[in-house]
Amino acid sequence: xxIAMQRINKSFGNNNVLKGVDFRLxxxxxxxxxxxxxxxxxxxxxxxxxIISSDSGQIEVDGQKTQFKNALVAEQAGISFxxxxxxxxxxxxxxxxxxxxxxxxxxxxxxxxPVMRTQAKQYLDYLGAEFGLDTLIKxxxxxxxxxxxxxxxxMTNAQVIIMDEPTSALTENEIxxxxxxxxxxxxxxxxxxxxSHRMEEIFALCDTIxxxxxxxxxxxxxxxxxxxxxxxxxxxxxxxxxxxxxxTNQIGDIYLQARGLSRRGVFNDVNFDVRSGEIVAFxxxxxxxxxxxxxxxxxxxxxxxxxxxxxxxxxENHSPAAAIKHGIGFVTENRKDEGLMLDAxxxxxxxxxxxxxxxxxxxxxxxxxxVFVDKLIKRLTIKAQSALDIVNSLSGGNQQKxxxxxxxxxxxxxxxxxxxxxxxxVGAKREIYDLMxxxxxxxxxxxxxxxxxxxxxxxxxxINVVYEGQITGTLxxxxxxxEAIMTLATGGRINE
Amino acid sequence: MNNAKSKQFNVMDFIGKLGPVLALVFLIFLVTLLNHxxxxxxxxxxxxxxVSTNALIAFGMTFVILTAGIDxxxxxxxxxxxxxxxxxxxxxxxxxxxxxLGVLIGAILGGINGMIIAYGGAAPFIATLATMTIFRGATYxxxxxxxxxxxxxxxxxxxxxVGRGYFLGIPFPIVIMAVAFIILYVLLHKMAFGRKTYAIxxxxxxxFVSGIxxxxxxxxxxxxxxxxxSIAGFxxxxxxxxxxxxxxxxxxxxxxxxVVLGETSLTGGKGRLVGTLIGALIIGTLNNGxxxxxxxxxxxxxxKGIVIIIAVLIDRKxxx
Numbered sequence: 001x002x003i004a005m006q007r008i009n010k011s012f013g014n015n016n017v018l019k020g021v022d023f024r025l026x027x028x029x030x031x032x033x034x035x036x037x038x039x040x041x042x043x044x045x046x047x048x049x050x051i052i053s054s055d056s057g058q059i060e061v062d063g064q065k066t067q068f069k070n071a072l073v074a075e076q077a078g079i080s081f082x083x084x085x086x087x088x089x090x091x092x093x094x095x096x097x098x099x100x101x102x103x104x105x106x107x108x109x110x111x112x113x114p115v116m117r118t119q120a121k122q123y124l125d126y127l128g129a130e131f132g133l134d135t136l137i138k139x140x141x142x143x144x145x146x147x148x149x150x151x152x153x154x155m156t157n158a159q160v161i162i163m164d165e166p167t168s169a170l171t172e173n174e175i176x177x178x179x180x181x182x183x184x185x186x187x188x189x190x191x192x193x194x195x196s197h198r199m200e201e202i203f204a205l206c207d208t209i210x211x212x213x214x215x216x217x218x219x220x221x222x223x224x225x226x227x228x229x230x231x232x233x234x235x236x237x238x239x240x241x242x243x244x245x246x247x248t249n250q251i252g253d254i255y256l257q258a259r260g261l262s263r264r265g266v267f268n269d270v271n272f273d274v275r276s277g278e279i280v281a282f283x284x285x286x287x288x289x290x291x292x293x294x295x296x297x298x299x300x301x302x303x304x305x306x307x308x309x310x311x312x313x314x315x316e317n318h319s320p321a322a323a324i325k326h327g328i329g330f331v332t333e334n335r336k337d338e339g340l341m342l343d344a345x346x347x348x349x350x351x352x353x354x355x356x357x358x359x360x361x362x363x364x365x366x367x368x369x370x371v372f373v374d375k376l377i378k379r380l381t382i383k384a385q386s387a388l389d390i391v392n393s394l395s396g397g398n399q400q401k402x403x404x405x406x407x408x409x410x411x412x413x414x415x416x417x418x419x420x421x422x423x424x425x426v427g428a429k430r431e432i433y434d435l436m437x438x439x440x441x442x443x444x445x446x447x448x449x450x451x452x453x454x455x456x457x458x459x460x461x462x463i464n465v466v467y468e469g470q471i472t473g474t475l476x477x478x479x480x481x482x483e484a485i486m487t488l489a490t491g492g493r494i495n496e
Numbered sequence: 497m498n499n500a501k502s503k504q505f506n507v508m509d510f511i512g513k514l515g516p517v518l519a520l521v522f523l524i525f526l527v528t529l530l531n532h533x534x535x536x537x538x539x540x541x542x543x544x545x546x547v548s549t550n551a552l553i554a555f556g557m558t559f560v561i562l563t564a565g566i567d568x569x570x571x572x573x574x575x576x577x578x579x580x581x582x583x584x585x586x587x588x589x590x591x592x593x594x595x596x597l598g599v600l601i602g603a604i605l606g607g608i609n610g611m612i613i614a615y616g617g618a619a620p621f622i623a624t625l626a627t628m629t630i631f632r633g634a635t636y637x638x639x640x641x642x643x644x645x646x647x648x649x650x651x652x653x654x655x656x657x658v659g660r661g662y663f664l665g666i667p668f669p670i671v672i673m674a675v676a677f678i679i680l681y682v683l684l685h686k687m688a689f690g691r692k693t694y695a696i697x698x699x700x701x702x703x704f705v706s707g708i709x710x711x712x713x714x715x716x717x718x719x720x721x722x723x724x725x726s727i728a729g730f731x732x733x734x735x736x737x738x739x740x741x742x743x744x745x746x747x748x749x750x751x752x753x754x755v756v757l758g759e760t761s762l763t764g765g766k767g768r769l770v771g772t773l774i775g776a777l778i779i780g781t782l783n784n785g786x787x788x789x790x791x792x793x794x795x796x797x798x799x800k801g802i803v804i805i806i807a808v809l810i811d812r813k814x815x816x
Contacts, residue, residue: 300705324707338705341698343765352695353706359688366686406706 001062001078001159001191002027003048008057010043017043019215020057025160030182030192032202032223035212036235036429041195044212045162049074049081072101078159082149082166090138095120097137098152123151127181142287143174150181161185162193167201168451169286172490179205197452199228200486213237232454244458245433249440251461252276253311256328256414256445258297261306266292267469270306274414274445279436281460281477282449284489289469290449291333294416298330299323310414324353329412331403333419333449339403340391347373347387349402353410376405381431397428404435415439418449433459453482467491516758516774519807523778527785534788541667547780548669549728551773553747554754555680556724558772559717561755562684563696564764565620567718569609570725570751571744572631577602578729579635582644582739591655599726605631606722610715628748635741645738659734669731676724677773684769693717697764753800754779757807778803 003025010018018040025031035041047054050068059066061077068074071081088097095113098120104112120133129147137145146166153161167175182192182205194206202209203223211219211234219226219234236243254273261270267289274280282290295301297308299317308315310326317323320330332338340349350373351358358368373387380401384394391402400420407415417436421429436446436459450456456463456477463475465488473488487493527534553570560567581598585591605627612623649655661668684690692713695703704710725744733739757775760767782803786796 298705319707319709320705321707321709330705332705338699338701341695341702341765344694344698348691348694348698352691352703352708355688355691362687362689363682364686364688364691410707 001025002060003079003160003191004060005044005048006058006060008044008047008059009055010040010047010052011055017215018047018054021212021215021217023048023210023217024220025191025193026208027159028186028189028191029208030186030194030206032206032209033193033195033212034197034202034209034231034235039212039235040215041212042164045081045164045193045195049079049162051081075156075158078157079162080153080156080158080160081162082146082153082164084164084166084168086145086149088137088145088148091136093134093136094124094131094140094148095133097148098123098155102156119155120151123154124148126154127151128177141171141174142169143171143177146170146174146178147181154185158190160191160193162195164195165197166194167196167198171285171287175201199231199482202231211235243430243454245430245437247279247437247440247459247461249277249279249437249461250443251278252443255311256447257307257309258293259307259309261293261296261308262304263292263296263301264304266301267296267466270469270471272464272471272474274447276413276443276445277440278462279440279446279448279460281456281463282447282466283451283453283456283463283485284466286451288466288489290466291418292469293466294330294418294447294449297323298328298416300330324410324412327411327413328416329353329407329410329414330416331400331407331418331420333422335399335403340399342392343390345388346377346382346384346391346394346402349391350376350387350405350409353406372409376409380405380408380435395428397424397431400424400428400432401435404432408439412444414445414447416447416449419451420448421450421452421455453485456485457482465489515810516771516778516807519757520774520778520781523781523785527781527788531785531788534785539784539788541670543780543784544670544673545667546784547776548673549732550747550750550754550779551673551776552676552724552728552731553721554751554758554772554776555676555769556721557748557751557755558758558760558767558769559680559684559693560620560721561697561752561760561762562693562764562767563714563717564700564762565613565714565717566624566752566762567606567609567721568621568624568748569605569628569631570721571747572628572635573602573605573722573725574729574732574744574747575739575741576605576631576635576638576729577726578733578743579639579644579739579741581726581730582646582649582733583638585652585655586644586646586648588648591649591652595654595658595730598730599723602722602724602726602729603719604722606719606725607715609722610718613718614711614714632745639739639741641741643738643740649733650737655734656737657734659731659736669735672727672731676727677769681769689713689716694765697761697766699765750779753804757804 005021005023008018008021021040021044023044033041046052048059050070050073068077089100095116099116104116106112117133127147127150129144131140131144166178170178196202206223209221209223209226209231210217211231213235252275255276256274258270258272262268270293272280284290292301296303297317299319299322308317315326317326336342351369355364358365358372377384377387382398382401382405384398391399421432424432440446448460457480460477463477463480463485464471465473465485467489468491475484533539557567557570577598580601581594584594584597609624609627612618613620658668663671684693692708695708696710696713700710729744732743754775755772756762757778758767758771760771779800782800783796786799
């Protein structure tokens with residue numbers, strides 16, 4: 001199947017998300033689609049599969065002008081979209097998931113289970129699945145869940161499969177298995193649009209690459225004719241060196257020490273230090289246990305063993321409230337889930353962790369509260385009409401700044417930032433980096449979990465690499481390379 | 497939860513905020529048109545006195561619903577504390593002291609709800625559905641299914657004044673309702689406790705990460721609901737001059753209706769106490785008005801239900 005999208009435009013309100021984008025997919029091609037978050041990749045794919053409609057432009061499928069009404073129609077036509085957050089049903093079985101919304105029934109409306117079983121099994125066997133049809137989806141690894149999604153696509157006779165960040169939660173073995181399957185399907189003539197942030201995957205798997213930036217397709221070329229630097233430059237629109245601010249921090253004394261932290265089955269014997277004024281990055285693949293280590297330090301999860309020491313004082317964090325008392329702040333990975341009250345105002349979100357500091361006998365000093373909030377809005381340049389704007393109406397970058405403002409306002413001396421720039425546009429990213437710089441200049445210690453390797457290399461002083469719940473190496477950032485980090489992150493060793 | 501007053505005047509916003517008020521004004525207008533005696537001062541005071549019990553329960557319920565919870569046990573707490581207070585008075589305990597003990601028991605029963613929900617992680621609906629049955633059963637056990645009354649109740653000035661007395665010409669239950677409103681208004685809108693209440697309903701996980709002790713606050717909120725129910729229980733016992741074992745049945749529904757009519761969101765995090773007061777007044781006006789117009793109580797229930805549905809549909813439409 002051949003796809004040609006031409007001059008696609010799309011705006012959400014005043015926000016021009018796509019500005020005349022062209023995109024072509026040849027039959028049986030594996031086409032990488034890269035770009036920063038907010039560059040317009042997802043919007044483009046959503047338009048292709050009929051999830052949303054374009055404002056103007058046209059789509060041709062095999063030379064036929066086409067406009068899919070919705071995702072189901074696109075799927076029936078042979079284009080399936082495997083989303084990053086797989087839309088599956090954890091409490092239902094593999095079989096039920098594979099036939100959801102397209103169940104085979106007889107004339108009485110009763111399910112033809114034996115027929116469905118035979119069909120499902122055929123595709124899963126083809127993909128080499130090692131689990132049964134009656135397994136609950138939630139009991140499968142993410143890699144196996146993905147296999148179910150692929151089997152589902154094949155069952156609908158997909159000629160084009162769109163995969164959004166398919167490897168972000170996979171182990172190295174699962175990634176290799178996925179690549180093998182993708183290449184096999186390519187031999188059968190199936191085309192792939194492969195959205196990913198991981199350079200090495202692009203070069204290992206893809207034929208062609210298209211890079212998007214700020215709603216424009218800035219580069220389309222054969223993978224053989226380009227390199228990492230060129231792609232990064234196309235993605236961010238400038239050289240990497242100028243994208244990250246020059247670090248001007250003075251590294252001070254050890255502020256927080258973690259000694260022998262363990263949580264059964266999650267992480268084991270984790271040791272590290274953070275000095276005041278230092279940014280220590282935690283790199284690794286998703287699911288390596290980085291977030292879980294920090295959750296335990298912050299008192300969100302239970303710690304089986306280990307000590308946390310802040311400035312020579314042994315502390316115990318049984319709850320976030322205790323951790324906050326010890327000067328720790330936590331910008332969680334998923335701001336909508338654990339960071340923000342989306343329907344509340346900016347003000348109500350920002351002062352949530354600091355209420356005690358302007359409350360006397362339980363009564364809030366409204367004036368102090370307001371001054372406090374306004375100061376932070378200004379300092380973090382949160383773009384809003386007033387402190388009473390509802391957080392939900394803000395852009396991702398500004399929402400993230402609201403979360404940061406909350407912790408800066410709470411006076412955190414150790415700030416844990418979990419994927420601080422995920423879902424944040426390029427401009428706001430730089431502002432967040434500048435802010436991190438400013439904070440470390442004031443002596444705040446920052447722990448930054450990031451899956452974005454350029455960010456890790458651009459912003460940190462030292463890097464702890466986590467693999468399967470253990471720190472497999474600590475690198476000094478100025479001597480570190482992406483290759484070294486990836487080697488450690490996938491369980492390899494660096495030869496000294 | 498205003499931190500600062502927005503200077504811009506927004507008409508839609510204004511109407512949106514006034515929605516329940518407009519409904520109440522319309523209702524008063526309609527009833528008055530059909531029967532002029534509605535606006536008699538005696539009828540208004542009577543109406544407010546009728547409203548007070550429901551309003552007190554609904555104020556507590558507002559906090560509960562703001563956390564995305566629900567308290568179905570308020571009617572049973574009302575009956576249980578009413579009965580035990582009556583028994584204490586008959587046993588010779590001073591009515592004022594018995595009142596305080598009754599409120600304390602109401603607080604404990606509410607606290608039990610809170611603990612089952614906070615520590616046990618039970619869904620508020622199920623937890624309070626169960627305690628509703630338990631507390632009601634306990635009331636029947638306590639009273640043997642009979643009303644409790646006696647000379648010590650009839651002869652006590654304190655006991656009589658709470659339900660039937662006047663303060664500066666205003667029936668005492670209305671005074672209690674007004675004082676409770678002011679105290680809870682400050683608690684909800686001026687104190688950190690209120691902000692934490694909203695935060696739990698807005699996003700409990702984010703609230704927890706921000707260091708809010710959500711278990712403690714949740715327990716306190718259900719405790720408050722129990723306290724409000726027991727105060728209402730004492731007023732009711734005084735008004736009837738006896739504690740009825742089946743007092744307060746379906747009171748939870750009127751309280752929830754008042755909260756919802758006052759535009760507090762059942763999903764938590766959004767709403768205001770003044771809305772609940774207006775919601776309770778709407779229900780009171782409906783009841784009182786239909787009585788004045790001689791509409792049978794069978795039809796009254798149907799009308800009340802329809803009004804609630806209309807209110808919720810209008811609210812939905814506005815949200816969309």
